[in-house]
Amino acid sequence: MSRQTRVLPGFGPALGLTLTWLSLIVLIPLASVFLRAANLSLSEFWAVVSAPRVVASYKLSFGMALGAAAINSLFGSMLAWCLVRYRFPGKRLIDALVDLPFALPTAVAGISLTALYAKTGWIGQILEPLGIQVAFKPAGVLVALVFIGLPFVVRTVQPVLEDLDVENEEAAICLGAGRWRTFRHVILPTILPALLTGFTLAFARAVGEYGSVIFIAGNIPMVSEITPLMIITKLEQFDYAGATAVGEVMLLISFALLLLINGLQAWAAKRTGRDR
């Protein structure tokens, strides 16, 4: 640490306090998960976490979470772009609507999405003749995860876009870049770090989502069961050690993925000169 004068003093107490807080709120509960699972022997542990039904649920949970985060990155950026760059009637309303998935109890979201996408629902009956089934299928999981993850990308990209002057695009166009290349070389690199943050948040939220998914997924073993459901199922059978074992694997995979994305973000920041 450098001996520079800071405007806000107290590096020592501040760091101590935040570390204590982080321990109480995050680290100790997470550590207890590992302690619980430690009641199992290694072979028992492996049998639990590698059961075919559980493995299928990992694939579904992480696959759909990544897919939903990707979809949200695309449409969330577009939505943020519209909210920042255009003026249209009802803009404030839409801006406020974006946060709704945050506030809505997830069960409510699950029930209404199921009602919409069921064979008899408004959207479901249009998709049915096309041979597309959403409700009670893996696709339903994706729809629910897209719904709950939307605000993250919009809210992280929006301020960065607001900060990006229209003049930047005009300069690119004057220099001979077309629309696509202006986006590719000027706008995208500028919003990329924020976009990655939004992606990470949406992904993390989607991995842990439970309430909205169980209504629409149908929970068919090996097909549309998510990992959090597996944990709940084990808990309901009083298999606490099994539940924590699965939870532990989920935690490790999530942590590894988040670390990877953070690394990617640091790389993007360095490449674009925001590294301090």
Add this chain to the structure above:
Amino acid sequence: MSIEVRNITKRFGAFTALDDVTLDFPSGELVALLGPSGCGKTTLLRIIAGLERADAGQVLLEGEEASTKAVRERQVGFVFQHYALFRHMTVFDNVAFGMRMKPRAVRPSAAQIRDKVHRLLELVQLDWLATRFPSQLSGGQRQRIALARALAVEPRVLLLDEPFGALDAKVRKELRRWLRHLHDELHITSIFVTHDQEEALEVADRVVLMNQGRVEQTGSPQEVYSHPATPFVYGFLGAVNLFHGRVDGEGVRVGDELLPHDGGVDAPAEGAKVLAFARPYEIDILPEGEGASGMAARVSRVLSFGVSTRVELEGEGGRPFEVELTRERAAGLGLAVGQAVRLTPSNLRVFEYEEGAGI
């Protein structure tokens, strides 16, 4: 490349930004668009660049109608007031951007691009900053990089929107001289927008004065300064003292005093209401005494630094005056704050009085 602007009109809602503007920018000249903020000068520049569309009128680039051409086909270099450098790119990449965006068939090789970028960076005397990011540069450096970036695509026209507006006074003066020097080297048709009359008069070959969406006067700096066509131009190009009066024989009657004038643009009729102007250095101060002639005034401030002394005075009814005297003259008068004196203009310029003339 020559630029012609014909009958351009542009409205933003109820506000008329440009009202039937027709102008010629001959090839190779450096022209200043000068006017107060909101006079439409930036809008005109953006219309020439193609960044804005006129409601009516034409832009001709080298005699060729340009309104159907997209911005990137016009080959204009545009320099923005706030630089608009790409902050995620190094200085090198910023300057190389335009060349890298060329269609594959005409795109220079990486080695050619590298050479050219370094040549341009040398031209703006910032080669040593190639690997830095814009956030690590000073304002003056950023603007020079922005200029190098605009020049990299070999534009046929260079358009600069208040290029020095965001810089401090000293850097501004330096860059002004540097821009003039650069233009003398490159001879590329250039238009720059400014609200600083000193900047326009000092740098440009020709000055276009604009006010409220109209062109007030065009001419060389010398012409517009010494023969202003309208009261607005007179007032905008330097400090002025204003007198309201009426034509009376050979002179102008202001209050009880009869002051001589230079004849004006087109000598107003006897008894006509006129506006009379004098620059601060065109007024002399005489001590108050028996039979002294001139406007009565009272000294309110004496500022002496540099070669001349500036005196601020208050006339009848609190009307402010500003007079510039040589140091010797001021010392001879021994002016003190509160002293009563007489003002006699050596040169009065008269304009016919018009309701709402932009003073």
